[in-house]
Amino acid sequence: MTQAGQLAGTPGHASAPRAIVVGGGISGLVAARELSLTGHQVDVFEASPRFGGAVASHQVAGLDLDAGADSFAVRSTAVADLATELGLGASLQSPNPAGSWLYHAVDGAKRGGPRAMPMPATALLGIPADPWAEDVKTVIGAAGCVRAATDLAMPVTRRQAKEPISLGELVAARMGQAVLESLVTPIVAGVHSADPTTLDVDTVAPGLRAAMAEHHSLARGVAALRASAPAGSAVGGLAGGMHRLTGALLAELDAAGARLHPGTPVVSIARAEPSHDPSEDGWDVTVEGRETPESADRLVIATPGPAAVDLLAGLLPDAAALRPKTGHGIALVTLVVDQPELDAAPRGTGLLVAPGTPGIRAKALTHATAKWEWLADEAGPGTHVLRLSYGRLSDAPGTIPADDAVLRDIAIADASALLGVPVSAADVVGWDVVRHDAALPFATTGHRDRVEAFRTALAGHPGLEVVGAWLAGTGLASVVADTRARTSITAS
Structure with missing residues (x-):
């Protein structure tokens, strides 16, 4: 070619x-x-x-890896249809259903600092379809669930349904600060690199407000959108x-x-x-x-x-x-490590990190060999591909170190803390840094x-x-x- x-x-x-x-x-x-x-x-x-x-590639430790997007949303068949037309239909794959985790410092002083926990199973951008679900309660506590559940009885105002509003403002008004800060913010910061209080709700969550208005609550709107989506994982990829x-x-x-x-x-x-x-x-x-x-x-x-x-x-x-x-750009640090303890995928397919979490500078970590079976097969037992993302739109210029080796060392330390498994420089068999300068669309x-x-x-x-x-x-x-x-x- x-x-x-x-x-x-x-x-x-x-x-x-x-x-x-x-x-x-x-x-x-x-x-x-x-x-x-x-x-x-x-x-x-x-x-x-x-x-x-x-949508590009790079080679790290002999593996051909994605240097940018590694998946696509399956809320529509657009990408799958295109891939099939291009002869790639047989390569379409779903990721490991274990899903991703959250990492943040909610009630950190009481619970011994930042902690990791599985992502609630019925959420959309962190907004729970069931405010009383046990995995939601684990993150926001009983009091947070009580406040979130008021959404089920609260009338939907005209401003919430029709007028310009941010995702964060809508979530806070309907379900309270605990849902916004502990669930929505870590996910949106990881996915969109931005604070949800600045993002246009209709752009980052198309159809959400219409579903909320039809079903008379944000939670029921989320449930309806999830029910109408294709069965299985929310994202797909290519072997x-x-x-x-x-x-x-x-x-x-x-x-x-x-x-x-x-x-x-x-x-x-x-x-x-x-x-x-x-x-x-x-x-x-x-x-x-x-x-x-x-x-x-x-x-x-x-x-x-x-x-x-x-x-x-x-x-x-x-x-x-x-x-x-546009923001100040992002950096993706890929580490290929020899660490058999990660074979158990202790934190699912990766973690999203709440902004301001002490001791962590990454906004997200993808455990790529846990997420994609094809990649685990290529890498072999004991070898793992970790990709850590740095940079949010709220960050000041120069937040991301310009020196790749410095950023690599930060990523190694972050990976150890996030995964709960020690990862040292001696474990790293290959690494690379990919930078996207001022490349983030900012839908205010x-x-x-x-x-x-x-x-x-x-x-x-x-x-x-x-x-x-x-x-x-x-x-x-x-x-x-x-x-x-x-x-x-x-x-x-």
Whole structure:
């Protein structure tokens, strides 16, 4: 497979409508595939040296591992359908059902410091479907359950059901601070790298408020959403790693004659000179280092939000007010360790850490060989893959050490504390640090309304589409479904 395909010599290809995709992350590659399938000649321009964005690979201790996303939500079939179309259907897998744990310092002074406990089984983003469940009581105590259960009898207000509100504000109003601080915050901080009091509820939990209004409580709304989801695990993966999705997309694009341009930033876009028929007007795309603009009938912007808004500044002057914020970036530390005591998977498939937990700097730990059977088979008994995540949107710049070796040592200490099993530098047989700078979409309260305003403004420019997590929502399921819906238009 090559990273730069050649045009296919098929009859009529020269007269095919041309499409340009700016950005070669997963949304850009999915958009390029849809356009290719609908008869377009496609060029993909990616500023970095490689394609795939957060769905990429790296090799550690001889193992090919995910350097970014390692799973996808199965609330829809979007990712599974795409994987099947790409010939990866037989590789779809569910993770170990043991699930993940929580680690935080609730009542730490009374109970001897931070502690680990299994994640409540019936929760959605930590919001319990049953406030009286024993695994919920273990985390928030009897008093916390009493407060959470008031949600079952509390009327749903108009603000809670209809007006802009954060996930944290909704949870606190319906179920109280114990649920917010001990259940929701650790999970949201681990998954979205942010404080739930800043995140738009409709973006991070689509359909939750509608279900709450229909069933007259937040808990019953969560129960309804869980009941309507596919049976089994909430997430899925691919044997061999999610990065295989990127490889399969690139291979298909290459075979279809798409032209792939890594390390090729786009610096500006503009409407082409108007013709007598506005429906036939196209786009001019200026690529760094090239004097002559590239022309296209259709244009898809698939860059991170800030870059997209900057490219569109001349076309959508009001879009500057909709420019999303980004965090300071995250770092993923992968440790491959020789530690047979971890064969028992003492903390399930990993842990999510509450912000401010004493002695721990990681926001989450994934015990990858406990989570994925295929990886445990590849690594062999006694060898374990641990991935620790660092960086939240609330962190100050410079919170994550810039020196990889320093961060590795922090990760080793964190892994020992979180797993309850000693892990030393001598146990580490391989390690790597992957950094994603300012890469986190930040869906603050009212984000859904801002996205709708942006889409409305975009509708005045036929032939132009913008896709990506900053609009669709975080996660492969959201990105794949939205991108396919917006780009799978039959070529004229």
